[in-house]
Amino acid sequence: MVKSVEMWLLDAKPSASGVILSLYSESDRRVVEKKLDIPFRGFLRARNPESVARELVDVGLAERAWVEEWYSPPYYLELEKLVVFEVRSLSTLKQVLREGSRKGLEPVNTFPHPLVDSLYTRGLRPMTKVSVGESVEPLEWDPTHRDPELDTLRVYVDGGRYVLEVAQGLEYFDRVKDLASRISSSRYHVGVVSGEVYFRLVEEEPSVSSSAHSWIIGEPHTASEYFEWSRLSYTPLSLMSNTSIGRVLTTVEALEARSRRYFTRRSTRRAESFRSLDELLLYDRGGVVYQPSPGLYWSVCQIDFRSLYPSIMVKYNVSGETVNAPVCSTQLELDWVPHRVCLDREGIVPSSIRRILWLKKLYEDLYRSTGLKVYDSRRKACKWVLVASFGYLGYRNSLFGSISAHEVVTSSSRYVVTLAKKTAERLGYTVVHALVDSVFVSEVPSERACSELSEEIASATSFETKVEAYYTWLYIPKKTGDSRGASNRYLGRLSSGEVKVKGLLCVRRDTPQIVKKAQLEAVAELARSSNQLEMLTAVARATEVIERYIAKVSSGSLEIGELLIHRGSPHRRSSYVRPPSYATSGGGPPFILYASRLGLREHRSEFKNDVDTQYYIKLLRKILGELPSRDDVVNSKYS
Amino acid sequence: MGRTTTPLKQLVYKYTERLEKVAELLGPRYREGFEFFLEDLDETISAFSHVGSVDPLEVLLAHLARKLVDTCREERR
Numbered sequence: 001m002v003k004s005v006e007m008w009l010l011d012a013k014p015s016a017s018g019v020i021l022s023l024y025s026e027s028d029r030r031v032v033e034k035k036l037d038i039p040f041r042g043f044l045r046a047r048n049p050e051s052v053a054r055e056l057v058d059v060g061l062a063e064r065a066w067v068e069e070w071y072s073p074p075y076y077l078e079l080e081k082l083v084v085f086e087v088r089s090l091s092t093l094k095q096v097l098r099e100g101s102r103k104g105l106e107p108v109n110t111f112p113h114p115l116v117d118s119l120y121t122r123g124l125r126p127m128t129k130v131s132v133g134e135s136v137e138p139l140e141w142d143p144t145h146r147d148p149e150l151d152t153l154r155v156y157v158d159g160g161r162y163v164l165e166v167a168q169g170l171e172y173f174d175r176v177k178d179l180a181s182r183i184s185s186s187r188y189h190v191g192v193v194s195g196e197v198y199f200r201l202v203e204e205e206p207s208v209s210s211s212a213h214s215w216i217i218g219e220p221h222t223a224s225e226y227f228e229w230s231r232l233s234y235t236p237l238s239l240m241s242n243t244s245i246g247r248v249l250t251t252v253e254a255l256e257a258r259s260r261r262y263f264t265r266r267s268t269r270r271a272e273s274f275r276s277l278d279e280l281l282l283y284d285r286g287g288v289v290y291q292p293s294p295g296l297y298w299s300v301c302q303i304d305f306r307s308l309y310p311s312i313m314v315k316y317n318v319s320g321e322t323v324n325a326p327v328c329s330t331q332l333e334l335d336w337v338p339h340r341v342c343l344d345r346e347g348i349v350p351s352s353i354r355r356i357l358w359l360k361k362l363y364e365d366l367y368r369s370t371g372l373k374v375y376d377s378r379r380k381a382c383k384w385v386l387v388a389s390f391g392y393l394g395y396r397n398s399l400f401g402s403i404s405a406h407e408v409v410t411s412s413s414r415y416v417v418t419l420a421k422k423t424a425e426r427l428g429y430t431v432v433h434a435l436v437d438s439v440f441v442s443e444v445p446s447e448r449a450c451s452e453l454s455e456e457i458a459s460a461t462s463f464e465t466k467v468e469a470y471y472t473w474l475y476i477p478k479k480t481g482d483s484r485g486a487s488n489r490y491l492g493r494l495s496s497g498e499v500k501v502k503g504l505l506c507v508r509r510d511t512p513q514i515v516k517k518a519q520l521e522a523v524a525e526l527a528r529s530s531n532q533l534e535m536l537t538a539v540a541r542a543t544e545v546i547e548r549y550i551a552k553v554s555s556g557s558l559e560i561g562e563l564l565i566h567r568g569s570p571h572r573r574s575s576y577v578r579p580p581s582y583a584t585s586g587g588g589p590p591f592i593l594y595a596s597r598l599g600l601r602e603h604r605s606e607f608k609n610d611v612d613t614q615y616y617i618k619l620l621r622k623i624l625g626e627l628p629s630r631d632d633v634v635n636s637k638y639s
Numbered sequence: 640m641g642r643t644t645t646p647l648k649q650l651v652y653k654y655t656e657r658l659e660k661v662a663e664l665l666g667p668r669y670r671e672g673f674e675f676f677l678e679d680l681d682e683t684i685s686a687f688s689h690v691g692s693v694d695p696l697e698v699l700l701a702h703l704a705r706k707l708v709d710t711c712r713e714e715r716r
Contacts (some may be wrong), residue, residue: 290685
C-alpha cells in the first residue's frame, strides 16, 4: 500500500486518456506529474434521450451514458431530460459533441472547459493541498491558509522600464534582451507576464518559455491573485492564460448552476418585453455621477458603500432568471424600478457572489490583523470578480444576466445614494460630490462626526458603509479645456497628513517620470498645509516646484529615463485609422517611447538628442491646472 | 449599460451651447441674463442624476424654476 503525502495541486492538463496533474512538494520544492484517470463529461439535448444514451455506449463512443433531469434556461422552471455521458479523453468528447450536432442533437453545458468540470466533480481545487497516494484526493481548503511557497516571477512595464518582480525584490531593465537573459538564467515554478512582453521575450530568447513550469499570460496581476481566481473557479493555471475576470466569474456561476442541475445554453437570451422610450431613458442608466463644482473644499468626509452593487444583487436576489420570471409565487416589487424580482429560489448570481463577498471581507480582516500581502492580493482578486459581477449582468452574451436585472441594480444604487444624500442633508451637511457608491460631504467638523454620519447613512439605507477618507481639504480640478468640474479626478489631504490622489497625471501609468515627479513634489508641498493661510503659501511653493521643472526641461539637462512613456498596442477601431509611426517602425508592443521633434519615437539603446522639450513643458503646465490656484484658495469656504 | 445613449449632461450642454450663442446675438443685456441663468447648472444636472430625465429641457426648466426661487428670495430680502 502506498503511503499518502500532502502536496499542492499546482496545475492540471488534459492527456490522451485522463488528466495529468502537476503536484508541488514544498519540502523539496519540486514539481512532479501524476496521471489521473478522471473522465470528461458531456451533455446533449435529444428528442429520445434514452435511446441516444444507449447508442453512445453501444457504438463505443462513450464509456458510460445515462439520462438525468435538469432545469432548463432561461428561467429554470421546467425539468428536461438530458443525455449525460463520460469519455476518457478530451478529443473523444469533442468528437462526440461534433457528431451529435451533425445528427441534430444540441450540446449543452459546454461552458466551462470540460477539464474544469472534471476537477470540480472530483472536488480537486487547483492551488490547494491534496492527498497523494495511489490516487489523488482533495483536502479541505481553509481560506486562512497561506499560498504554497513557490518561486514566482512577474514582469510588467512601469515608467518606460521593464520591471522583474521576484522573491528577492524588484529588478529594472531598459532592454528586453537583458531581461530575457536574466529570466532564462533561472527556473521558476510560476511566471506572470502580459502577452505583449512575453512574445518579445520569447522572440529574443526562446528558452524563456521553459524558465517557468507554468506561465500565466495575461494582465500583470500578482501570482496570488491568479491563485485565488484559480481556486474560486476550479480553473488550473494552464487555463488561466488570457482568461478575463469575467470568465472567472462566469465559471463560478456555471459551477453553481451545475450543482443545482440548471443547464446552460450558449444561445439563451432573456428577451425584454416592449418598453416605452421614456422608460428606457429613465431606467436604463448607470449610477449617480455628479457634475461637481470645481474648487477647494474643507473638512470633507468621503463615505463609501461596501461592495454596493454586489450587495444589492444579494439583498434583492437579482439574477437573470429571477427578474421578471413568468411564474413566481413570492415577488418583490421595488418602488424605484418597473421590474419584479422572484424570491422563490435564490438566484445563481447572488448565490455565487455571496461567498465571494464573504471572502473579501475575511481577507480584509486578515490583512488588517496580520499585514500579510497574500491576503491583500486575495482581497483584490475577490474585489475584481465582484466588480465584474455587475458588468456581466448586463452583458449581452451573459449566461446568467439580463438587461432587466442590470436595471434593477443601477436603479437600486441610485435610490440608495439618494437616501444617503437626504440623510446627510437632514443632519445639516452638504453633499458636494457623489460618484456611484461614494458620497463626499463638506464641512463635517471632525473624523468622529464623519464616522457618525457614515453610521447614520448605513442605518438609513440598510447597506454597509465605511469612511473612505476624512480630508482636511479636497480639491476638485476643472476638466481639461473646460470650466466644469471633473467628476473622477480629485486630490485631498487626509487628516493624517497623507494625500489621496485620483485620476491626476501623477497616478496615470502613461505619464513620463519627470512629470510624475514634478506633480508629486508639488502635491507634497500642498500636503503641508492644513488651513487657508498655510494653503496660500503652499500653492505658491507648489507653483515654484513646477516652474523649476519647466526650467530644467527648457535647459535640456535631462536623462532619458525621466522622459520615457510606455504604450501598448494601438486600440482597434471599427474603421481604419492610420497607426502611429512608432507602431510600424520595427519592434512590437509594449512600446517604450519618448517625445521627439518628429513625434513619439521608440527608445532603443542609443539616445538621439532630438527631444521635443515643448511636449514635456506642455505636460508640466497641464499639471499646474490640476492643482489648486490662489483664487481657488481665496474663494473657498473655510471655517 | 445595455444600450448606448448620450449622457444627460452632454445633451443639456448641447442645449446651453445654443442658448449662449443666441444670447450673444440678442445683445449684452440678455447675455448677462443668460449667464446668470446658466450659473450653477451643474448642480441641477447632478440632482437629475438621481432621478433621470426624459428630455434635457426638463433640466433647464427645473433650473429656471430654481433661479426664480433664488431671485425672489433675494428680492424679498
